[in-house]
Amino acid sequence: MQCPVCSRQVNDEAELMACLTGHLREEATRQAREMQRIYLMMMASQLTIACVTTRSTPQDVVGTFGEVYGLLENLVGKNDVSAEIEEWLKKHGPDSNE
Numbered sequence: 001m002q003c004p005v006c007s008r009q010v011n012d013e014a015e016l017m018a019c020l021t022g023h024l025r026e027e028a029t030r031q032a033r034e035m036q037r038i039y040l041m042m043m044a045s046q047l048t049i050a051c052v053t054t055r056s057t058p059q060d061v062v063g064t065f066g067e068v069y070g071l072l073e074n075l076v077g078k079n080d081v082s083a084e085i086e087e088w089l090k091k092h093g094p095d096s097n098e
């Protein structure tokens with residue numbers, strides 16, 4: 001008997017179930033990260049808009065997107081994403097608060 005996913009030889013159904021469960025868990029983790037990446041991409045564009053509201057030359061827009069995207073790339077897989085984004089915004093946000 002062998003696992004249909006990874007072709008590993010298994011001795012009985014219990015071992016097969018254990019192997020399949022492991023694959024399901026891996027897949028769930030992968031999908032969660034993928035969803036987070038999509039979410040962060042959307043956040044990147046929103047943050048970019050927010051950041052360039054007060055300084056809006058094309059160079060700034062491109063530079064800011066790079067900064068924001070770099071920040072968000074670093075956040076993939078982290079748990080406390082919103083706290084890190086808030087911290088980043090405090091450092092990079094416009095000086096004037098209206």
Ligand SMILES: [Zn+2]
Binds near residue numbers: 007008019
């Ligand atoms: Zn397997």
